[in-house]
Structures are given as structure tokens and as C-alpha cells.
Amino acid sequence: MLRSGQQRSAQQRAGLPGWAFAPAALGAAFVVLPLVAVVVKVDWAAFPALVTSDASLAALRLSLVTASCSTAVCLLLGVPLALVLARCSFPGLRLLRSLVLVPLVLPPVVGGIALLYTFGRQGLLGSSLEVLGLRIAFSTAAVVIAQAFVAMPFLVLSLEGALRGRGTRYEQVAATLGASPSIVLRRVTLPLVLPGLASGTVLAFARSLGEFGATLTFAGSLQGVTRTLPLEVYLQRESDARGAVALSLVLVVVAVVVIVVTRGRRTEGV
Amino acid sequence: MRRLRLVALAVAGTAALLLSGCASSTPTGTASSTTTTPAGSPSSSSLVSTGTLTVFAAASLKSTFTTLGEQFEKAHAGVDVTFSFAGSSDLATQIQNGAPADVFASADQANMTKVVDAGLTAAAPVPFATNVLTIVTPPGNPKGVATFADLAESGTALVVCAPQVPCGAATERVEKATGVTLTPVSEESSVTDVLTKVESGEADAGLVYVTDARGAAGKVTEVTFPESSGAVNTYPIAPLSGAAQPELAKDFAAYVAGPDGRAVLQAAGFGAP
CATH class of the missing domain: 3.40.190.10 (Periplasmic binding protein-like II)
Incomplete structure (x- = not known):
């Protein structure tokens, strides 16, 4: 009796059964509470000093530089890839799409091992690179490679989704009016999917910024060269928990900003 | 009605699974952990625990x-x-x-x-x-590292532990004692990370504990150095x-x-x- 009464009032409120609200609140608390815990744990008096220490600033600078570079790599390679996946049809396309998305679900440490055996000194490409005098391991380039590897699927996925959602009507019209494929791409296709491209780019940047496992496995950890913010947090935790918490808060804030930006884009765009 | 009950059951079931899953890792959760200690044998009580x-x-x-x-x-x-x-x-x-x-x-x-x-x-x-540090290199020691001072040579890609962890603290003590300043290509968070980077051939040399080097015998070559006695971990x-x-x-x-x-x-x- 009570149940049906609750259900009716819930349906009046939101079209949802009443029992859904308790677990929903629990689920929300489950996600939000740990973030609150970080904020509560921050030593505010020492916060400015902690996030502006040499090690922290070096890590912050390196993170911003590498995440920007890897986002650029994702754009250069990921946009054409998404176009091919969305607009072409050839045997093996579905398999290719699945493979491209693998880093999305792969544990990052596995990605790191895979990269090590590709670009490492004794890896598939490593020995050829060594002949050319290029040493990837333990360099900033290794960090960028690791980040681009894990971040690219985010860009490809959101851009491909946007492309498929838009269809090819306008492009066909443009083509019949005599526009070359390059002009169609530049003047019609990309402007149409700009919101999807933008949110994909922000997601890829955020994922790059948060990359940890593959970097640790593949690139090593040295201040100013390969030790990005997440690696700095991991190391500071060993000796100075307050520093680790302060830097964690910085990353939480970045994450919140990214979500706000991408959600905003999505609701106004698509 | 029936569906609702089913969902409630599923939710309760999942919650129970989650809780029991968490509890099974804590030894306090095991009901059979009663220590029946007979009054007669105080010191050898472990035999019946x-x-x-x-x-x-x-x-x-x-x-x-x-x-x-x-x-x-x-x-x-x-x-x-x-x-x-x-x-x-x-x-x-x-x-x-x-x-x-x-x-x-x-x-x-x-x-x-x-x-x-x-x-x-x-x-x-x-x-x-106790444990002391030792040098490890990929099998055969391709860079010919022979002494602690050799690790400071610029052509040698050296990996060590970060000073924040015990093996890195020991590395710092040896550096101070010998006056040799190392320029590693990476400072890892654990000694096993150092070892794997040497095993995989990415690094030319690494500083790990003697016991880690023994455990990886065959996959790395060990180069002992006398200065290691300056930093003994207990x-x-x-x-x-x-x-x-x-x-x-x-x-x-x-x-x-x-x-x-x-x-x-x-x-x-x-x-x-």
C-alpha cells in the first residue's frame, strides 16, 4: 500500500518508481564523496607552497606540454582515422574499428608493456630507431607516445559518432555543386561536426593529462623529463602525503573543468 | 509487482555480494578464527591455533x-x-x-x-x-660497467630508485659516501621497476638490492661494488x-x-x- 503510494507520487514527480531514488542517491554519493574527501584532506595553509614547489611545477609544466603534444598527435592521426571509419566501407572495417578502440578498455600498464615492445630498444621498431640515433625510452617523446596511445580512441570515438549522426546529405550536395573532396571536408564536413570534434579533443587532452600506467611502464620517471603530474602524485605519496593530496586536488579541478566544458558543448551542440 | 521484487532482490544480492567480497579479504571476517588455547600450554599455543x-x-x-x-x-x-x-x-x-x-x-x-x-x-x-645495493646490467654487461663510478659515465643509461623510497635512500647514501654524482635517466618508485627496465634492456645499468639481483639471475648480470657496505638497509x-x-x-x-x-x-x- 505504502509502496504503490510512493510509486504514484514518484511517477508524478519524474516518471520514476520511488525505489530508484535511494540507490541513485547512494550512487551519486559513492562518486562525489571521494572527491569531497580530497578537498577536506587538503592542508590549505601549506597548499600554495606545496603546489609551487620545484618538483610540482616541473611536473605541472611537463604535463601541460606533453598533453598538448599528444592531443596534437591525436588530432593529426585521429581525425583522418575517424573519417575513414565513418565514411568508408571495406572488408575488415568493423574489425579495424574494434582494434582502434582497444586502448580505451586496455589496462594502461598493458599499454605500457605493448609500447615498450614496439618502441623500446629491443622492440619491433626500436632497433631501427636506434640505428637512426633515436632513443625513445626515458625521453619526453615516450610520454607523448604513451598519452597519445591511450587518448586517441576518445577522439576517434566521439568524432566518428558525430560524423555518423550528421549523415552525408550536405556533403553530397556540395559534391554535386562541384566541390572537390578536400573542399567538402574543410567547408562542410568538419564545420558540421565541430562540437563533436571539440569535445573529443578536450577528452583526449584530459585523458593524456591523467595518463599514468603506460607512462610509468614505458617512459620511466625523472623530474622535468618524464615525471608528469600523476607520477609526481604517486611518488610524493611515498614521503609527503600532504603534497600528494595538494596535487591531487589540482587534477580533480582539471577534471571538473573538462567535464563542464565537454558537457556544455554537448548540450548546445548535438 | 513481481518485477519490482525481482529488482529489489537483484539489488540486495549485488549489495550482499559486494559486501561479502570485501569482507573475504579481511581475516576478521572468518568465523573459524577462534584460537582455542588450552591452559596447559601457554607458549606453544600456536600449535592449536x-x-x-x-x-x-x-x-x-x-x-x-x-x-x-x-x-x-x-x-x-x-x-x-x-x-x-x-x-x-x-x-x-x-x-x-x-x-x-x-x-x-x-x-x-x-x-x-x-x-x-x-x-x-x-x-x-x-x-x-639486512640488504645492500648492487649494480645490475643486461646479460653480458654490454657497457662494461665495473665500478660504482662507471655509472656516472654519460653514455650509460642508468635507472635508480627515487630518493623517496628505501632503495633510493640507500642509493643517495652511497652517492654521498663515494662523492660520485649519478645522473640517472629515470628514478623509479620501486626496486622491481628498476629491475624490469634493466631486464628488458631499456637501461644499461640499474641499482637494486643484492637479493633482487640474485632473484633475477640469468636475466641480468650482477656487478658488486665495495662501497655498497656504506648503505646497509635493515x-x-x-x-x-x-x-x-x-x-x-x-x-x-x-x-x-x-x-x-x-x-x-x-x-x-x-x-x-
């Missing part, structure tokens, strides 16, 4: 403690020894935050001191082993006050520090305390 003993031990103790755990189980019927191997500072933090551990074995004094200062040990820590062990198995915890700590423990540790390359 049953249940799960949870040991938090430094990562460098993995192979030796796994062996010792198996031997301890054989000598104590009904006892199940489980381990959590990780960096000593990680383990100390976990214990301070209420992790369910019966015994703590640290790779250095500093992290044991944290636990002692927090009032979480049931008895004074006992040193049971491993202490202590039963914890929050132990679900206080008697077993004391027995295990004594077992590790005793002759049986000594034999296994020595075979792996650990020094006497």
Missing part, C-alpha cells in the same frame, strides 16, 4: 616470505598465511589507515618507526635481515596490536627472525642483522 594470518611485507621479501609462509603453514596445521607485498611506505600507510594486518615486515627502519609511533605494534620490532618485523591472531602473529615474527627464517633469507642473499 587455526585461521588466517595476514602478513604485510616489503616487496623485496616476496620470494623468501612466500617460502617461509608455506613452511609455517606446514608446521602449524589449520593455519593459512596470506601476504600483501608492496612498497614499505605503502604498507605503513595502509596499516595506519586500519588495514587488517597481523604482522608487518618493513624494508627499512623509517617505515617501521611510523607504525611504532602510531602505537600499532604489539611488541618491539626485531631486525631480521629489515625489522613486528606483530601488530590490531592483529586478529595475536599469538600466531608473534609466532610468525619469531619464526622469521629465528633459525628457519635465517636459512631461507640467507639463501636468497640477505645478510644477518
Whole structure:
């Protein structure tokens, strides 16, 4: 009796059964509470000093530089890839799409091992690179490679989704009016999917910024060269928990900003 | 109605699964962990104790403690020894935050001191082993590293532990003692990370514990250096006050520090305390 009464009032409120609200609140608390815990744990008096220490600033600078570079790599390679996946049809396309998305679900440490055996000194490409005098391991380039590897699927996925959602009507019209494929791409296709491209780019940047496992496995950890913010947090935790918490808060804030930006884009765009 | 009940059942079931899943990792959850100690035998009470003993031990103790755990189980019927191997500072933090551990074995004094200062040990820590650093190179030592000073050569890609972790602190002490300034290409968070980078051939040389080098014999070449004696890490062990198995915890700590423990540790390359 009570149940049906609750259900009716819930349906009046939101079209949802009443029992859904308790677990929903629990689920929300489950996600939000740990973030609150970080904020509560921050030593505010020492916060400015902690996030502006040499090690922290070096890590912050390196993170911003590498995440920007890897986002650029994702754009250069990921946009054409998404176009091919969305607009072409050839045997093996579905398999290719699945493979491209693998880093999305792969544990990052596995990605790191895979990269090590590709670009490492004794890896598939490593020995050829060594002949050319290029040493990837333990360099900033290794960090960028690791980040681009894990971040690219985010860009490809959101851009491909946007492309498929838009269809090819306008492009066909443009083509019949005599526009070359390059002009169609530049003047019609990309402007149409700009919101999807933008949110994909922000997601890829955020994922790059948060990359940890593959970097640790593949690139090593040295201040100013390969030790990005997440690696700095991991190391500071060993000796100075307050520093680790302060830097964690910085990353939480970045994450919140990214979500706000991408959600905003999505609701106004698509 | 029926569907609602089904969903409620599923939710309850999932919650129960989650809870039991979490509980199974804590030894306190095992109902059979009653220690039936007869009044007659106070010191050898362990012989009749049953249940799960949870040991938090430094990562460098993995192979030796796994062996010792198996031997301890054989000598104590009904006892199940489980381990959590990780960096000593990680383990100390976990214990301070209420992790369910019966015994703590640290790779250095500093992290044991944290636990002692927090009032979480049931008895004074006992040193049971020592460890020193050694140089490891990929098999065959392609860069021809022969001395500690060779590690500072610019063409040698050197990987060490970060100063924040025990093996890195030891590396810093050797640097200070020898006056050699190292320029590593990477400072790793754990000694195993250093080892894997040398094993995979990414690094030309690494500084790890003697015991790690022995454990990876065949995959790396060991180059000992006399200056290593300037930084000896002492491993202490202590039963914890929050132990679900206080008697077993004391027995295990004594077992590790005793002759049986000594034999296994020595075979792996650990020094006497």
C-alpha cells in the first residue's frame, strides 16, 4: 500500500518508481564523496607552497606540454582515422574499428608493456630507431607516445559518432555543386561536426593529462623529463602525503573543468 | 509487482555480494578464527591455533616470505598465511589507515618507526635481515660497467630508485659516501621497476638490492661494488596490536627472525642483522 503510494507520487514527480531514488542517491554519493574527501584532506595553509614547489611545477609544466603534444598527435592521426571509419566501407572495417578502440578498455600498464615492445630498444621498431640515433625510452617523446596511445580512441570515438549522426546529405550536395573532396571536408564536413570534434579533443587532452600506467611502464620517471603530474602524485605519496593530496586536488579541478566544458558543448551542440 | 521484487532482490544480492567480497579479504571476517588455547600450554599455543594470518611485507621479501609462509603453514596445521607485498611506505600507510594486518615486515627502519609511533605494534620490532645495493646490467654487461663510478659515465643509461623510497635512500647514501654524482635517466618508485627496465634492456645499468639481483639471475648480470657496505638497509618485523591472531602473529615474527627464517633469507642473499 505504502509502496504503490510512493510509486504514484514518484511517477508524478519524474516518471520514476520511488525505489530508484535511494540507490541513485547512494550512487551519486559513492562518486562525489571521494572527491569531497580530497578537498577536506587538503592542508590549505601549506597548499600554495606545496603546489609551487620545484618538483610540482616541473611536473605541472611537463604535463601541460606533453598533453598538448599528444592531443596534437591525436588530432593529426585521429581525425583522418575517424573519417575513414565513418565514411568508408571495406572488408575488415568493423574489425579495424574494434582494434582502434582497444586502448580505451586496455589496462594502461598493458599499454605500457605493448609500447615498450614496439618502441623500446629491443622492440619491433626500436632497433631501427636506434640505428637512426633515436632513443625513445626515458625521453619526453615516450610520454607523448604513451598519452597519445591511450587518448586517441576518445577522439576517434566521439568524432566518428558525430560524423555518423550528421549523415552525408550536405556533403553530397556540395559534391554535386562541384566541390572537390578536400573542399567538402574543410567547408562542410568538419564545420558540421565541430562540437563533436571539440569535445573529443578536450577528452583526449584530459585523458593524456591523467595518463599514468603506460607512462610509468614505458617512459620511466625523472623530474622535468618524464615525471608528469600523476607520477609526481604517486611518488610524493611515498614521503609527503600532504603534497600528494595538494596535487591531487589540482587534477580533480582539471577534471571538473573538462567535464563542464565537454558537457556544455554537448548540450548546445548535438 | 513481481518485477519490482525481482529488482529489489537483484539489488540486495549485488549489495550482499559486494559486501561479502570485501569482507573475504579481511581475516576478521572468518568465523573459524577462534584460537582455542588450552591452559596447559601457554607458549606453544600456536600449535592449536587455526585461521588466517595476514602478513604485510616489503616487496623485496616476496620470494623468501612466500617460502617461509608455506613452511609455517606446514608446521602449524589449520593455519593459512596470506601476504600483501608492496612498497614499505605503502604498507605503513595502509596499516595506519586500519588495514587488517597481523604482522608487518618493513624494508627499512623509517617505515617501521611510523607504525611504532602510531602505537600499532604489539611488541618491539626485531631486525631480521639486512640488504645492500648492487649494480645490475643486461646479460653480458654490454657497457662494461665495473665500478660504482662507471655509472656516472654519460653514455650509460642508468635507472635508480627515487630518493623517496628505501632503495633510493640507500642509493643517495652511497652517492654521498663515494662523492660520485649519478645522473640517472629515470628514478623509479620501486626496486622491481628498476629491475624490469634493466631486464628488458631499456637501461644499461640499474641499482637494486643484492637479493633482487640474485632473484633475477640469468636475466641480468650482477656487478658488486665495495662501497655498497656504506648503505646497509635493515629489515625489522613486528606483530601488530590490531592483529586478529595475536599469538600466531608473534609466532610468525619469531619464526622469521629465528633459525628457519635465517636459512631461507640467507639463501636468497640477505645478510644477518
